[in-house]
Amino acid sequence: MDQMESGLLETGLEHKFCRADGPMQVEGGTQIEGYASLFGTPDQGGDVVQPGAYARALERLAEQGGRVKMLWQHDPAQPIGVWDSVTEDARGLYVKGRLLPEVARAREAAALVAAGAIDGLSIGYRTLRAHRNEKGARLLAELELWEVSLVTFPMLRAAKVAAKTRAPLQELAAALRVATAELAAR
Secondary structure, three states, X not given: OOHHHHOEOOOOOEEEEEXXXXXXXXXXXXXXXXXXXXXXXXXOOOEEXXXXXXXXXXXXXXXXXXXXXXXXXXXXXXXXXXXXXXXXXXXXXXXXXXXXXXXXXXXXXXXXXXXXXXXXXXXXXXXXXXXXXXXXXXXXXXXXEEEEEEEOOOOEOOOOOOOOOOOHHHHHHHHHHHHHHHHHHO
């Protein structure tokens, strides 16, 4: 297994792929939300994120005025939006954010999410504290959260994401294109 397959990069930054449990909402072509991580559910690598794993990282980010980054497929060269809210609740890590229409890749991502072609969320993090249970699963107790990405292939298959709405601006743009073409044909 190479470093990418194991989720560990040379920098020590790990990735966990997860489809949000429940629908990912898409509003106005830019708003997205869902669970990026679910507690107590083993992923395909056998890791299990424990409740409270994100609490200290989120506190540190808030104190420093930092943000969890929104990336496309974990590529640090492709930020596609901002997470306005990243919270840990009883089920996992819940994120709400905006795909920025000024960014070409974000427009593409919005179209793919709306079409259901992309339905995964994935976390990029460093493990600060973990231990193994009696079955050998790694229990992740404390994580330094860096980013949450939109991804094609989530690691946690049991959780699901679905696009629910088409962006009104996209519909308006399509209608304007049709009207422009009709006027040009006259």
